[in-house]
Amino acid sequence: MGSDRLLDPSDALPNSLGVGRKRNERARSESRKPRGNYRKLLWFKQPFPDNYTDETTFLDHLQRNPRLQPYEFWSLMADASVIVQHLASVAIFCCCFVAIIQGRVSPVAVVGWASLCTVSAWALWDHWMGQSMSSSLDILPAPTPPHTAGETSTSSLSPRTEQRLATAKSAVLIYAALLGLSPILKSLTRSTTSDSIWALSTWLLMINVAFFDYSGGSEAHLPASISTNSAMMASAVLASRLPSTTHVFSLTLFSIEVFGLFPIFRRQLRARSSWGHLILTVMLISTAGGGVFVTLTGSGRGAFLVGMILGGIVTFFCMGLCSWWLIGLQKYKNEIHGPWDPARPIIRRHWD
Structure with missing residues (x-):
């Protein structure tokens, strides 16, 4: 028979020390863990570090396509x-x-019918503006005129009449400017081949279509500048291929009515x-x-x-x-929002 080995109590001492050390470390780590409920707010002090992430509630507010x-x-x-x-x-x-x-x-027939439609559209637009002005005057209280010693004389014309006169003045200026510029536009591209003119005008009209303001509301007064300028340039280079100044004048005026004035009427008509x-x-x-x-x-x-x-x-x-x-493309939309997104401040424009 082999002799039995007597166990010394000191042999278990290292194991007991290791277990105790682990318990102390666990208790120390638990004491360092922040206590309380974490809130994603910065305007008050919390017992959490700045880079703290609450793993238990991190994905609770996960949203997919919340504003779809x-x-x-x-x-x-x-x-x-x-x-x-x-x-x-x-x-x-x-x-x-x-x-x-x-x-x-005949170019005169084209611009004549276009001008008749433009005048009719302006009359309808003026009627709409009159309705808007009358409704706004009914809502706003009547202002009390000040009585001062140095009071200056005011115009006896109504705002609507002044607007009509300004429109008529602008129309006369455009008409006179086109009459003076028509001989210059006719000889603008005399040294350029027709193939280059067709290609340039095509690209300019494509730019007009691409950069046009399709989302403009009724408050928009002029279309996008890039779109309008490209259309005017296209009409200018196309007009230079016409045989006479009458043709050039008619096409240029027609382009102003189509690309400059007609979009304004279309916006107003859609809103009305x-x-x-x-x-x-x-x-x-x-x-x-x-x-x-x-x-x-x-x-x-x-x-x-x-x-x-x-x-x-x-x-x-x-x-x-x-x-x-x-x-059909909406089913492929996968926009994920969660607590990692930056906060969006709510700005109050009107204070009580």
Whole structure:
């Protein structure tokens, strides 16, 4: 038999010391752990370090697409009508230029009808402005005129009359300036080949379409400057290819009405009347479709009617297809928001 070894109590001493040391470290770490509920606020003192992360509640406020607004088909169609209106306006301008340079249409007739439509649109716009001014005067209290010794004389004209006079003055200045600049514009690109003119005007009109302010509200007074300037440059280089100063004057004035004044009326009409906006959209699509078909085929009235029908069908199909495509793309949207995002301050503009 082997002899049994007697255990010395001192042999268990190192193990007991290690267990005790671990207990002390655990108690020390627990004593250093911040106590209390963590709040993601900086304006009061908390027993937590600046880089503290609450792992237990970190993902509780995780949100996926919190501000997602599902698209609706008809609302997208209504928004797309703004783009279609501008594209139709550009197409009508190009068709009128081709008809003028080919001698099919008189430039005076083009600018005459465009000026008649512009005056009618201005009369409707002036009626809307009168309604807005009368409604604002009904809301605001009547001001009490001051009685001072050094009071200056004021104009006897109403604000609406002054606005009309300013509009008429601007129209006369534009008309006179175009009359003086037409001979210069006619010889502007005399040393440039026609191929370069067609390419330059195409790029300028594409810039006009790309940078146009499609989201402008009714308060917008002028379209985006880049878009308007590019359209004016395109009309200037195209007008330099025309045979006479009358042609140059007519096309330049027509471009100002189409690219400068017509967008203002379209914004106001959309804000005032949805039915008027729809009727104008249908008219522009029909006119642009008929004009493009006549320009491509070289035919007459029958081709214009066919182009109106085909243009309306193709445009409506493209609008609907793009709307359904955007609706289908929403399922791929994955925008995650959580407590790691920077806080967004709420600024109170009106204090009680």
